[in-house]
Amino acid sequence: MPSYRAPVDHTLFLLRDVFRMERHAGLRGFADATPDVVEAILREGARLCEEVLQPLNRVGDLQGCRRGEDGSVRTPDGFADAYREYARGGWMGLSADPAFGGQGLPFVLSTMMNEYTASANVSLGMYAGLTMGTIAALARHGDEAQKRLYLPKLVAGEWSGTMNLTEPHCGTDLGLIRTRATPQTDGSYRITGTKIFISAGDHDLADNIVHLVLARIDGGPEGTRGISLFVVPKFVPGPDGEPGARNGVSCGALEHKMGIHGNATCVMNYDDATGWLVGEANRGLNAMFVMMNEARLVVGIQGLALSEVAYQNAAAYARERRQGRAPTGPAEPDKAADPIIVHPDVRRALMGIRSFNEAARALVVWTALQSDVAHRSDDAVQARDAQDRLGLLTPVVKGVLTDMGFDNVVAAQQVFGGHGYIAEWGMEQFVRDARIAMIYEGTNGVQALDLVARKLPKDGGRAAMAFFAELSGWAKAHAVDEGLKPFAAPLAAGLDHLQQATLWLMRNAPANPDEAGAAATDYMHLFGRVALGYMWGLMAQATLADPELAASPEGQARLALGRFFMERVMPETALRLARVAAGSRATMALRPEQF
Amino acid sequence: MPSYRAPVDHTLFLLRDVFRMERHAGLRGFADATPDVVEAILREGARLCEEVLQPLNRVGDLQGCRRGEDGSVRTPDGFADAYREYARGGWMGLSADPAFGGQGLPFVLSTMMNEYTASANVSLGMYAGLTMGTIAALARHGDEAQKRLYLPKLVAGEWSGTMNLTEPHCGTDLGLIRTRATPQTDGSYRITGTKIFISAGDHDLADNIVHLVLARIDGGPEGTRGISLFVVPKFVPGPDGEPGARNGVSCGALEHKMGIHGNATCVMNYDDATGWLVGEANRGLNAMFVMMNEARLVVGIQGLALSEVAYQNAAAYARERRQGRAPTGPAEPDKAADPIIVHPDVRRALMGIRSFNEAARALVVWTALQSDVAHRSDDAVQARDAQDRLGLLTPVVKGVLTDMGFDNVVAAQQVFGGHGYIAEWGMEQFVRDARIAMIYEGTNGVQALDLVARKLPKDGGRAAMAFFAELSGWAKAHAVDEGLKPFAAPLAAGLDHLQQATLWLMRNAPANPDEAGAAATDYMHLFGRVALGYMWGLMAQATLADPELAASPEGQARLALGRFFMERVMPETALRLARVAAGSRATMALRPEQF
Structure with a gap:
């Protein structure tokens, strides 16, 4: 267990x-x-x-x-x-x-x-x-x-919430939404349609469930410009604010999924359900994006979270499981075999995961602080800059932390050998649970496109330029500092690759939008490696700033983890740049029927 | 489906x-x-x-x-x-x-x-x-x-076979085996012990099951030098050669696994079972290695096989699923949306998988032909050279094809968006099934060590030098050929990285064996990328050698796939070299209790 x-x-x-x-x-x-x-x-x-x-x-x-015959879960x-x-x-x-x-x-x-x-x-x-x-x-x-x-009910946890976007024929392309909203004379709407993949769509954890639902008001414009957001409670609150009559919304089926079995992923049937418009009519996507952007951070954190728990268990197993001998000679000669943590290849895996986890956690903290500044600062410029950074980093946190997090969970499972494949040990559940984070709240391909096609050019590239300037400034400031040079130099190299890739996109994407699409995923990962490398720079700086910490076993371990990251992960920026600069010609060469 | x-x-x-x-x-x-x-x-x-x-x-x-109460499966x-x-x-x-x-x-x-x-x-x-x-x-x-x-019974498929190596406390480290074999006066042995993770250990597909079992003869030497191989039939054949009395071997439990549910993975209990020695006493590992090496190829092929079937289904889905519009403008303006195969990021995923599949298949064919030459040629030198290559390539095929194959299955699942996570679509089964291939028949870390510590230095590096010479010769021969240059140049660059990494190992590993271990996985992947790149060179050469084929849509598609591989995958060799050359210092810096 x-x-x-x-x-x-x-x-x-x-x-x-x-x-x-x-x-x-x-x-x-x-x-x-x-x-x-x-x-x-x-x-x-x-x-x-x-x-x-x-x-x-x-x-x-x-x-x-488990779903009952009445649709209750x-x-x-x-x-x-x-x-x-x-x-x-x-x-x-x-x-x-x-x-x-x-x-x-x-x-x-x-x-x-x-x-x-x-x-x-x-x-x-x-x-x-x-x-x-x-x-x-x-x-x-x-x-x-x-x-x-x-x-108040949601904050107290007495009621719970959901977001309803996806329909059987549309996920990414929300302009295709068919769920309809018919205005009633009392200002409410009748909502009818089918939503799928609704996490927490029904359950027995709360007294009421508050569904936020995207739908098209009768006669509204085609495409995404005709989508509105509605609040549809499972039980319509009475005048006293307590759950009243059952609304016309129910779970039609539970999906059979690869993982996250404990979460109810529902097909939700809206059958003349009563809903109320949230925000402006036809501006539902904008309103939903608030929830989605927050959810993207949460999902990115899931990538880190599963990488962390998988790491902890793999490290514990590697300290206990005895198999073979250290290549440099028996570490515990009185035992029949050494614990497998003596093996460099096992170390490589564990160091790789942990050096990601610590940098990813730093990136999450940094990003969350941007959100705090953006939403709580009274200084407009400070708030704007933080909002810039939050917008820029959100797809990176979502896409990169879930991709790398999943790979790490797989690597942690590998430490267990055959036992990693057996359900009782729990590692295979982490793999199955981690897989969804690369998909929901916008697939990681969508995150990459959001970064490249939306966040990067936004406001004349203001957010990206500020980000590059900050990292460049840090790398230059510490270029000749003996302790920080092993961090500043690879970061500067990685940032150079990132800036080259950005320039390549600016030069090539306007003439051929396929170039942005073919480069997007590699660009996002290049961006992510650089951001994580910067986090290691900041962590190393904070460690070295405290001589006692720097000399302690804990500080030494942290610096070694950082060096591992700079030596083994940062060189990936060159590969990602090479892929970006390869362009879209080969990628787009086949006709659809040739696949 | x-x-x-x-x-x-x-x-x-x-x-x-x-x-x-x-x-x-x-x-x-x-x-x-x-x-x-x-x-x-x-x-x-x-x-x-x-x-x-x-x-x-x-x-x-x-x-x-399903296992019955009597242990039958x-x-x-x-x-x-x-x-x-x-x-x-x-x-x-x-x-x-x-x-x-x-x-x-x-x-x-x-x-x-x-x-x-x-x-x-x-x-x-x-x-x-x-x-x-x-x-x-x-x-x-x-x-x-x-x-x-x-x-004759096995060849006819009337009986089936298994291999019994792993025990609860030992997988990779077979020297720890505790299953015992006690000699009997009739020349047979009594086998007693517990084996785990025994694929096909019991089932209802054949009339008899022939277990090959590693065990230690009473009083035999400690460690791997005291391991012998036994054949233990489920039913002891009578004088007529037909299955006779039930032997003392049975399935004690079925493992609950992440995938390959259709295969019975058994805990096998040997309780005074009658067995017969195969080959020499105490030389069981050598005999088992014949089966293991063949099995390693088979497992490597599973990586390719699941990548292939996952690709086919992802390509079909991408041609059918409509979502969004091509970045260059609607491809099918009369439909509500374009098929997602118009999106460059979807193409990137599909091209990546397919360009691997075709090269991996070529590598499998090439390796299997080496096996044919090694075992069937009457020319001793030719057979020896083929055996060299087979030995060198076996861990590469096993380790690289299953690692890359798994990543590809995950990428193919990603093309399905949320539907990839739902069991009915079948993609998540491919992921779960593909995962085991990285583990069994020796984890991929073990394959990497086999390559670096055993296959590379064997016979003074004869096999590796011949392999490098062959690839170098090919790259030089086609360096100025206009059609093949896009293949020869990246191959030459990759080979240079591989040779640098090899030299690095020769220089550093003898003084510190941790260097080989810390480099092994990246070295194996570097080797694999170069081998796959060579396969693309040969496939491009065969395509261009036939002008009609080269000009056909099929030939053009193949050349585009090859270019994609050379442009997007081969640059990874530099990253792998950088990781090898990073050395083991940071990798080994932490004390076990610091993990």
């Missing part, structure tokens, strides 16, 4: 030493987040994840969700109690507006709790994650009455 | 145009393999795989194997009939010795049938594959009586 310990110490290192959270004390909610409070929150969150959520992870996989044994404990602990509203019962604490804290939650039990965590996304969308786009009606 | 069409035309292109099989007409069994016979065999094998084996693939996954519905049809078709003995009922045809033909079989139904194919491995081991190391007793 796998185990899990939340990496609180590394999180605290990032918040305190690397990103010095106290610098943001002027932001709303940050003053309350004193170092003691932050540590207490993270340790309490860790305990909940380790002791309550993680023990249910395997039963969730084995039992899955039962979650695996123990999920409901655990979810209520999570809600009672105030985790759903940790960073939500106090006006609606939230604690108003920094978003970066609930983000770190998201990581721990997904490591412990990604299926169970998704119910909470979708609720938090619903809170964010209604807080931004709901009217006052909607906020008053839904937010 | 996934479908499958065996790539017979590409196989024929390789056998005829690329490797010109007729050059080997002097080898035993090759004279019978005229072009017409070869094509007829491949087409009949393809039919069997497409029509009989493939339709059972999903039911095998859903039902899995039932395979999924339809498997027994299909297996008998396979056996009756003579496929088990296609390249086996005619003296025992085989057809004596080239090994390369049964190898290609192995690919088709694994694409269609890898779980079902494994029962046959293990039987073929048992045939090979007994043919090489059994005594005359054993051959007469077992081979």
Whole structure:
């Protein structure tokens, strides 16, 4: 059975030493987040994840969700109690507006709790994650009455949320949506249509489920410009605000999935369900993007989270499993064999995973802090710059952390040899669970296109140029620093590749849009490696800035992990640039029927 | 539901145009393999795989194997009939010795049938594959009586075979084996012990099961030098050669696995079972290596096979699924959306998979032909050179084709978006089934070590030097050929990286064996990319040698696939070299308890 310990110490290192959270004390909610409070929150969150959520992870996989004949869905044994404990602990509203019962604490804290939650039990965590996304969308786009009606219940975790986009014939291409909304005289709408792949679409964890649904108002324009967003509660709230009559929405079937069995992935049937418009008519995609962008960060974090828990279990196995001898001679001659952690190839795998995990966590913290600044700063320029960075990094966090995270989970499984393939050891569940993160909330190919075709050229390339300037400045500032040179030099090389690739795109994509598409995935990964390399630079800097830490075994280990990353992962930037610069000719050479 | 069409035309292109099989007409069994016979065999094998084996693939996954209270194992519905049809078709003995009922045809033909079989139904194919491995081991190391007793039944497919190596506490490190063999006065042995992860350990497909079992004879030396090989039939054959009394061997449990559910992976209990020594006492590992090396090729082919069938289904989906518009403008303006094959990022994925598949198939054909030459040539030097190449390429085929094959199956699943995660579409089964190939028959880390620490230095590096010389000669010969330059130049660059990495190992590994271990996996992948690049060179050469073919849509498509590979995959050799040359310092820096 796998185990899990939340990496609180590394999180605290990032918040305190690397990103010095106290610098943001002027932001709303940050003053309350004193170092003691932050540590207490993270340790309490860790305990909940380790002791309550993680023990249910395997039963969730084995039992899955079950749908009754009436369409009601039962979650695996123990999920409901655990979810209520999570809600009672105030985790759903940790960073939500106090006006609606939230604690108003920094978003970066609930983000770190998201990581721990997904490591412990990604299926169970998704119910909470979708609720938090619903809170964010209604807080931004709901009217006052909607906020008053839904937010307190959602923040308290008494009600939960979902997002309904996909239909059988359309996923990425939301302009094809067929679900219809017919206006009623009382200002509400009748919603009819079928949505698929609806995570947490029905369950027994909460008293009510608040569906956010994309639909087309009768007579609305074709394509994405005719899509509106509706709130459709499972039970229509009565005048007292409590769940009332059953609405015309139900789970028609549960999908049989590769993993995340504990999460109910539903076909949702809307049959004259009553819904209310959220935000402006025909501007539903814009409103939904709030939820989607937050969800993309959460999904990116899932890539890290599963990589982390898989790493922890692989490392434990490698310390215990005895097989063969160290190539340099027996490490424990009195035993029949050495633990396999003596083998360099096993080390290579573990170092690769861990050096990613620590950099990815840093990138998540950094990105979440941008979100805090963007949404809580009173300084317009500061907020704009943070928003730029958040927009730029969101597809990178989603696409790169889930791709690399999945590869890492597979590598961790490999450490177990044959036992990694056997269900009882739990590693194969991590692989199956991690796989979805590359797909949902926009496939990673869509993330890459978002980065290349939307985020990069936006505002004349302002966000990317600021990002490049920041990294370039750091690399130059530390180019001759003996301790940081092993970080600054590879980062400068990687950044040069990234800038070359960017230039290549600017030169070639306008004349032939296929060039952007053929380059997108490699460009995104090039971007991601550079961003992660920068995180290692910052972590090394924070380590070396404290001579005691730098000399400690912990500091030495961190610097070695960073060097491993710079030596073994950063050279990939040249490969990615070569692929970008290869262009689209060979890629597009075949006729469709030749595939 | 996934479908499958065996790539017979590409196989024929390789056998005829690329490797010109007729050059080997002097080898035993090759004279019978005229072009017409070869094509007829491949087409009949393809039919069997497409029509009989493939339709059972999903039911095998859903039902899995079931163990009765008496330890007997039932395979999924339809498997027994299909297996008998396979056996009756003579496929088990296609390249086996005619003296025992085989057809004596080239090994390369049964190898290609192995690919088709694994694409269609890898779980079902494994029962046959293990039987073929048992045939090979007994043919090489059994005594005359054993051959007469077992081979005709195995070749006819009436009996099946297994290999029993792993025990709960030992997989890679076979020196730790505890299963004991006690000599009896009649020359037989009593075998007692527990083996785990025994594929096809029990089932209802054959009248008898012939277990090849590694065990330690009482009082034998410690470690690998005390391991002997035994044949232990499930039913002890009577004087008439027919299955007689039940032996003391049974399936104690079935493993719950991530995939290959249709194959019975058994815990096998040997309880005073009667067995007979195969080959010399205490030389069991050598005898088992015959079976293992053959099995490693078969497993490498599984990587290709699953990549192929996943590709075919992803390509079909991409031609049908409509979503969005081509970046260069609507391809089918009269439809609501274009098929997703218009998107360059989808193309990138498909081209990547297919350009691997074709090169991997070429490498498999080439390697299998080396096996034919090694075992069937009367020219000692020719046989030795072929044996060199076979030994060198076996870990590369196993390790690289299963790693890249798995990545490709994941990429093919990605083309399906959310539908790729849903069981009904079949793609997630391919991922789960493909995962095991990286683990069994020696994890890919073990393959890498076999290549670096054993195959490379063997006989003063003779095999590797000959391989490098061949590739270098080809690259030089075509360096200024306009058509082949796009292949020769990247191949020369890749080969240069491979030779630099080899030199680096020769210089650094002797002083510190950790250097070989830390470099091994990247070295193996570097080697694999170069070998695959050479295959593209040969395929391009054969295409361009026939002006009509070169000008045809098929020839143009093949050249584009090859260019894609050279432009996008070959640059990876620089990355792999950089990782090799990074050395082991950072890799080995942490103390075990720091992980």
